Amino acid sequence: MPSARADYRQPHQILEPPKQYPPPTSSREPTPGCGLTELTFLPSFLPSFLPSATQANKLRTKTLHNTLNPVWSETLTYYGITDEDMVRKTLRISVCDEDKFRHNEFIGETRIPLKKLKPNQTKSFYNCLEKQLPVNKTEDKSLEERGRIMISLKYNSQKSCLVVGIVRCAHLAAMDANGFSDPYVKTYLKPDENKKSKHKTVVKKKTLNPEFNEEFSYDIKYADLTKKTLVVTVWDYDIGKSNDFIGGVSLGINANGERLKHWFDCLKNKDKKIERWHTLTNELPGSTFND
Ligand SMILES: [Ca+2]
Ligand SMILES: [Ca+2]
Secondary structure, eight states, X not given: OOOTTOOOSSXXXXXXXXXXXXXXXXXXXXXXXXXXEEEEEEESSSOOOOHHHHHHHEEEOOOEESOSSOOOOOOOOEEOOOHHHHHHEEEEEEEEEOOSSSOOEEEEEEEEEGGGOOTTOOOOOOOOOBSOOOOOTTOOGGGOEEEEEXXXXXXXXXXXXXXXXXXXXXXXXXXXXXXXXXXXXXXEEESXXXXXXXXXXXXXXXXXXXXXXXXXXXXXXXXXGGGOEEEEEEEEOOSSSOOEEEEEEEEETTOOHHHHHHHHHHHHSTTOOEEEEEEEESSOOSSOTTO
């Protein structure tokens, strides 16, 4: 689980416990029980409860025992939140009762659309917990999220090359039984007639938040950049079987949203390194499965 104290470069802290809690209104005698909260990101329009989707973006507090009035005072931080997320996404907060012998029991939940927040401002909410809200079952599975990746792009006009930086990943989906992955990243510049555009980072062992800080350079004329698509895929290295695909993203003139904007900003600002977070999805970009 990502640590709230990890020192990432561009954290977007989106939830902090209110400084003062209102007094409990129930006069009922507390009965023994445990409490924990879970935070999950859902797109506002296509809520997702797919196991790997929630696994990749779920954070949780510690469990407090034997209480009906838990006070956590914990900060949970999501990394790699994009401008697109701030418009589209809703934070789902659910409170559960931890059970040693069965599945944890759902107590109640509340949802906060991220568009209610302002940059660099802490906002407190005092919400009633509700029963589980209905889920849209017709969700397009191609939108399943598998984590985040920070990529840097720079066109070097002196050397006529595109420099692609794989900076780090955050909240990757776990692809091993131990609850982690052994991630590495592959990049391609497509179309790729000579099949020479593949680059690979090192493998980082047993982590869902790897830091790579590796750069790859592609010799290419500036004018040809508009015809190319950068395909970035993240894999889990496995011994004795084929590696698991974690997630991918493509940047280029035919992409949309943040993916198009990043490519466009790179074209517009020669010799300037531009770093952005991107969402990884389970949709494999291009035909890179058999490389
Ligand atoms: Ca695996
Ligand atoms: Ca593995």
